[in-house]
Each structure stands twice: as C-alpha cells, then as structure tokens.
C-alpha cells in the first residue's frame with residue numbers, strides 16, 4: 001500500500017467520525033466524534049467480535065526458518081501490508097512453526113488491527129494458558145500485528161504507545177569474560193557490557209574457594225579493562241546453586257557489577273528473593289518468565305529490581321509495556337533480553353522508546369545481512385528508527401541463502417561424573 005492508497009484507506013476508515021483528514025481531525029468537535037463510532041453496534045446477546053469497517057483481513061501466516069537458529073513470521077493481508085515478527089523459543093523453532101500453523105485458522109480472515117483483542121483470544125481460547133512455546137508464538141504474532149497497524153497508520157509503534165520517551169536506545173555488548181574484547185567494544189562506542197561467570201572448573205553444589213576467587217579475579221580484570229565508568233553486568237544463567245551464588249555475589253560486590261542476572265534458577269522465586277535481600281547489588285531476571293502474571297510474583301516478593309522480559313517470549317510488545325508499568329510501581333527498570341534476530345531487536349527498540357524505566361537493551365545483531373537498512377548504532381546507542389510499524393524491512397534477497405536450519409541446543413555434563421549440568 002502506497003501513501004496515497006493509505007490516505008484513501010484511512011479516509012474510508014474514519015468516514016462518519018469527522019476524522020477524514022488530519023486537518024479535519026483538528027477541527028472536529030468532541031460532540032461530533034462522540035456521536036458516531038467507527039465500530040458496528042454490538043447488541044446484547046451477540047457473541048460475535050466487533051470489527052472495523054472497511055475490511056482489512058489477514059490472508060496468510062508464513063514462517064521462515066532463518067540461520068543461525070531463528071524463526072521469522074510474515075502476516076499477509078488483503079491490502080498488501082505485511083507484518084513481521086519472531087515467534088521463536090530458542091532450540092524449538094520447528095515446534096513454534098507448527099504452533100503458528102495451529103493459530104492460523106483463527107487469524108486468517110480476521111482484522112489485524114485488533115491487536116489486543118487477538119492477543120486475548122489466542123491466549124485465553126487456548127484454555128491451557130501460557131507456557132514457553134505458546135507464549136513465544138503469541139509474542140511473534142503480536143509483534144507482526146503491531147507492525148501492520150503501524151504501517152497502515154504510517155507511524156512507528158512507539159508513537160502508538162505514547163512515545164517517544166527518549167531520543168536513542170542504549171544497547172549493551174557481550175564480552176565473554178575477555179578483557180581484550182571489552183576494550184575492543186569500548187572502542188566501537190559501547191559503554192555497557194555483559195559477561196558470564198568465568199568457568200575454569202565445574203563449580204559443584206558448593207563451589208571451591210579457588211573457583212570463587214578465579215571468577216572474581218576475572219570480573220576484576222574486566223573492571224580494570226573498562227574502568228570505573230563502564231557498566232558491566234554478570235549473568236549466572238540460573239546455572240549456579242543458591243549456595244554458590246551467595247559466595248560468588250559476596251566476592252563480586254567490591255567490583256560494582258551493574259547487576260547479577262539469574263543468580264539461581266527462576267522456578268523458586270522465594271529463593272531468588274532471599275538472595276536479593278542478602279546483597280546491595282541489583283538482581284536481574286526475566287528471560288524465562290512469561291506474561292504479567294510471571295513478573296507479578298517477582299515484583300511482589302522483591303526478587304529482582306531489573307526486569308528482563310524477552311519480547312519474543314513474554315507475550316510481546318504490549319505485554320512488556322504492561323510489565324514495565326508494574327515495574328515502575330516497584331522502582332524497577334527494564335533491560336529486555338534478546339539473543340535473537342533483528343525483528344526481536346526492532347520490537348524491543350519500539351518498547352524502549354515508549355517507557356520511562358528503561359535501562360539498556362541486549363542485542364546480537366543490528367540486522368546486517370537481514371534487513372534492507374540495519375538499525376543504526378553510534379556511541380553505545382541505537383538511533384530511534386522513524387519508519388512505520390517496527391521500523392525495519394526484511395531483505396528477502398539477502399535472506400534467501402540463509403533459509404533453513406536444524407539448530408540444536410547444546411548439551412553440558414559435569415567433567416567429574418558426567419551428570420547433567422545447566423548451561
């Protein structure tokens with residue numbers, strides 16, 4: 001749909017409510033707007049969903065397996081607008097693609113502009129609510145519906161969410177425990193970094209003094225490389241026992257990490273809350289927590305003050321916006337998780353540009369080789385995209401050789417006895 005067609009479409013959409021053009025919108029009286037509605041009247045006893053006239057309909061949901069391990073979604077419409085999203089749970093791309101196929105009969109023929117209405121229908125009509133697979137699929141679909149709505153209206157999604165709240169978006173770089181890499185990233189312009197725990201041996205249930213000291217010395221080397229102005233978070237990946245987490249946090253406190261991420265597995269929020277009470281360092285968590293209901297317990301119990309919803313897992317852009325609002329009431333900030341592709345990052349950028357309590361954004365790619373125009377990075381920040389919807393366009397020619405993958409999650413075993421350990 002070109003600009004002229006979009007204008008004509010919007011004119012039809014708002015015909016009868018005094019909003020045929022932007023100028024008319026400014027002069028339309030509240031009385032005129034309040035007297036007529038763009039929606040059909042809903043009668044008592046009707047069990048039919050409401051819809052906008054004129055018709056805009058979803059025609060097809062198309063999934064693409066994209067290397068290295070992603071799943072992209074295109075939602076096609078009869079007006080030629082295509083919305084994109086990433087309905088993916090890492091390591092389960094094919095399962096997610098199948099789950100998208102199961103949602104397809106619901107969405108095809110429906111109006112894609114009813115973003116929240118469809119979220120509710122897909123989430124609640126499943127009866128068995130939530131779960132990593134279904135919530136990830138719902139997240140990617142929701143992103144694509146926002147993309148369609150933004151493209152139709154000709155504005156970025158952050159404008160529809162009341163933004164922008166900031167002029168650029170701080171992103172952080174992974175440094176993998178390597179001081180030299182941190183220095184390189186500093187030169188590239190990054191100011192914020194993340195590392196994992198340095199592993200020289202397996203830690204066991206209660207780590208040795210040697211393990212704890214080596215991990216702390218490695219972080220100290222990163223602090224030395226970055227200086228006191230660098231912000232460096234450390235991710236325990238929920239792979240460390242509560243007993244070892246306490247020892248490690250105490251050893252890291254002198255080096256002022258930005259946050260301790262997933263100090264313990266996230267299934268027992270009370271244990272994470274106990275860890276949080278035992279240190280002045282901020283605790284971060286959220287990549288394996290889903291929807292507002294998952295984050296409710298984290299906030300109520302004071303288990304974390306930095307929330308890391310993944311916009312491809314938590315329920316999508318609006319669900320992350322709601323989580324941000326809940327967090328604001330607890331003086332918590334957002335550092336959304338994103339080890340995925342450029343659509344995931346673009347969705348997260350739209351969120352960051354529309355919330356007050358944003359801290360920093362994880363990223364792995366700005367979209368080189370995937371997008372017609374990659375997101376622009378400068379001085380540690382991504383520039384605010386100004387394009388409609390998610391603000392990006394896939395480059396189908398560049399994607400063609402990257403289609404198809406068989407990514408498997410890695411396996412990890414204890415070097416002493418071969419038992420399963422987390423990664």
Ligand SMILES: [Mg+2]
Pocket residue numbers: 235237261262287
């Ligand atoms: Mg993590």
